[in-house]
Amino acid sequence: MKSLVLLALWLCAFVVGAWAQCQCPYLKWATCDGTPCQCSVSVGNGEKQVLNCSTLVPKCFLMKAEMYRARKGLSTRTGGKPTEHAFVDNDGIYDPECEIDGRFKAKQCNNTNECWCVNSAGVRRTDKGDKDGISCSELVETHWIRLELKHKETQAKLDATQLKAALGAAMESRYNLSASYMNNSEYDPQARVVVVDVVKPVGNRNVDLSRMAYYMEKDVKVLPLFEGEKKFQPTVGGQQLDFENIVVYYVDEKPPTFTMKRLTGGIIAVIVVVVLAVVAGLLILFFARRRERARYEKTQPREMDEMQQSLS
Structure with a gap:
């Protein structure tokens, strides 16, 4: 009898241990089951995207999952431009088309007849246009991301040196990105702003910088995407640092092709007024x-008459 009890306890422990291991630490919305463990996330009605939970989930898959949850009413809370060609994401989230490996398709339409071209981070890099009139021949790679982080008091x-080291450690431990990609770091203590340049060599297709940037944006602006929602709080000099804002700039291997259409209504109004x-x-x-010329032409004959009268 005692042996049966021990066997039952062992089986319970085994099941609990297997369940604990069958989780996706990089996405709290994922569902995992089976032997071997397999995780997926809902991205449409009856449509699930299988995930590789040994690393950060591709940004394209994350955006599709967020859009699906938003449509279903589920919770989705989860230093300047580095170059003249850098740009920010002013469009926000949309329902993207993804390649099978999680990369963005070059042409995005958000399920409408209006389309645009995106970079490898899924950020629009052209004007929007008619579905049949927009051609996106390639997915231009983002090779440089600038992070502007403002921390709380x-x-x-x-x-500054300790801050850079702490952010580098977070890059590796939290975002699975080698700190060697941190090309530069600047800190303004008065503004409480740290600027971090994350750069990979042009032509490198093995590292996806957009994953790190998107996870960090969610960490700062909303809630973490990680299972357990552990906060992004790097330790600097014995202090846990909380961030209150983040701005992400994208620099692609080729400049974007925005035109005057990209100007906001306010800017256009100012131009019109000027x-x-x-x-x-x-x-x-x-x-x-x-008016001055007409006045001159009227006074000239009068002066000529006066001159003639004086001569006569």
């Missing part, structure tokens, strides 16, 4: 000179 001043003011000024100057 701390009790003691932070050492142009109208210039035109109005020119018209006023034209009529003023015309």
